[in-house]
Amino acid sequence: MTDIEIINKVKSGELKYFKELVDRYKDKSFSLIVKILKNRNESEDCLQDVFMKIFNSVMSSSFEEKSKFSTYIYSIVYNSAVDYYKKYRKKNFNILSIDVTNSNYKTGDELTSYFDESMIDKGLYSQGIEFSPEKSLSQNEISVIINEYINNIPEHYSVILNMFYINDLSHDEISKILNLPIGTIKNRIFRAKNKLKELLLKRMTAEELLEYV
Amino acid sequence: MFELNLNFLNGAKMNEGNIEDFLNKRIQDSLHTGTSDEFSDEVMKRIKLSLEFAKEDKKTFKFAGMISIAVIAVMSVLSYFIGSSIVISSGDEESSGFGILKSVYTYLSDLAAEILSAIGISGTGDSLLYLIIITFIIILFIAADKLILGKRN
Numbered sequence: 001m002t003d004i005e006i007i008n009k010v011k012s013g014e015l016k017y018f019k020e021l022v023d024r025y026k027d028k029s030f031s032l033i034v035k036i037l038k039n040r041n042e043s044e045d046c047l048q049d050v051f052m053k054i055f056n057s058v059m060s061s062s063f064e065e066k067s068k069f070s071t072y073i074y075s076i077v078y079n080s081a082v083d084y085y086k087k088y089r090k091k092n093f094n095i096l097s098i099d100v101t102n103s104n105y106k107t108g109d110e111l112t113s114y115f116d117e118s119m120i121d122k123g124l125y126s127q128g129i130e131f132s133p134e135k136s137l138s139q140n141e142i143s144v145i146i147n148e149y150i151n152n153i154p155e156h157y158s159v160i161l162n163m164f165y166i167n168d169l170s171h172d173e174i175s176k177i178l179n180l181p182i183g184t185i186k187n188r189i190f191r192a193k194n195k196l197k198e199l200l201l202k203r204m205t206a207e208e209l210l211e212y213v
Numbered sequence: 214m215f216e217l218n219l220n221f222l223n224g225a226k227m228n229e230g231n232i233e234d235f236l237n238k239r240i241q242d243s244l245h246t247g248t249s250d251e252f253s254d255e256v257m258k259r260i261k262l263s264l265e266f267a268k269e270d271k272k273t274f275k276f277a278g279m280i281s282i283a284v285i286a287v288m289s290v291l292s293y294f295i296g297s298s299i300v301i302s303s304g305d306e307e308s309s310g311f312g313i314l315k316s317v318y319t320y321l322s323d324l325a326a327e328i329l330s331a332i333g334i335s336g337t338g339d340s341l342l343y344l345i346i347i348t349f350i351i352i353l354f355i356a357a358d359k360l361i362l363g364k365r366n
Contacts, residue, residue, distance in 0.1 A: 018260065022253045031246045044248060051256045052263065142239070150243040158244070165241040193236055210228055212235065 003069040007058050018058075022051055025070070029077045031166045035158040036081040036093065046084040050077050074167050075177045078159075094156075139212060142200065149196050157192045164189055284357060288350060 001009075001020070009017040029050065033043040053076055057063050063072055085093040150158065163169045163177070164185075171189075175182040200209060325345070329335070 015257075015260065015264075019253050019257050022256050026252055026256075027245070027247045030248045030252075031244055034246045035244075044252060047248065047252075048256055048259060052259060055260050143243075146239045147243045150240065161240060162244050165237070166244050193233075193240065196240065197232065197236060206228065206232065209232060209235070 004065065007063070007069070010055075010058050011061070018055060021054075025073055026051075028166050029073065032074065032077055032159065032162045033081045035155055035162050036078075036085055038155075042084070042088070043081075046081055047077070049084075050080045053080065068173075070167070071169065071173050071177075074163065074169060078163075078177055142209075142212060145200060145203070146196065149199060153192060153195075157188055160185055160188050161192055281354075281357065285354070288353075292346070292350075 001017075003021065003024075006017050006021050010021070026047065030043060030047055033046050033050075034040065037043045037046060050073075054073060057076075063069065082093045085091070150161070153161075160174060160178070163174045164171075169177070171182050171185045174180075174185045178185070325340075329340075
């Protein structure tokens, strides 16, 4: 059943179909909110509010079928998470890095300045893995490195990565939701992936990495 | 010779492509976070509750509307009754309860006339008194309305 078919069923009073919509979008939306709020409980509260808003907009027919329903949902999810952040953290959430205003800024600088590679070693250590440059990395070690990297990169990268990889939004759709130039979106995805590749290739050769592909 | 070079380039490109695919897949896995198992049920419960509250609110609003109309009607009837009784009671004012009302009315009317002359406006005390009564009724109505709407929200 398509999203629009579900919406029509809900509008006609068959409420149980809304659960299908919730099940369809809850995890992907939750992933996005967690990248902003960085707290599971707060993210669940915020996501509940999001689904209430979506339900009300479905019932009041304020969703126009001109845009994709998924894009509509994720723009509500993003804006609600940012509002929640501002309300409860009493700070502004800025998808632009503060470094952008600096005259010496080069796109991607913040990845180097924010991300500390010792986090990866800490992550490996907490899993009882001791890294040795002589031996090749195991599948488990690669997972730890990637998870540590993704969990620690600044939110102006992780939000865009989530929208692209999890929410299946195009560069253009992300650019519209975040109100950022499309070039910035492409650049951040490229740099985030490149940095990860760099980190992995520091610890293993391309041939070794290819063994896991 | 050319073919050999192309094969080499194709192989490198393929490896590069495989690494890209591998990274894309692993980034996707790492980014993914799931909600708790009972999340959907919680949302549905909240929606059902909000619909019940909306139904209750509708009933309360209807009831509040009826009460407002009744209060306005009672106030209008009462104003008319008091107004007429003041005029009628001029004869036996000493013996009836209306006598007290009349003296209060006369006092307020005189006070209003004095206020009017003090601020330099010509007119009877009655007109200011009517104005005060109307303002009082409006304030009373707004207060009642806010009380009802406040409860509704």
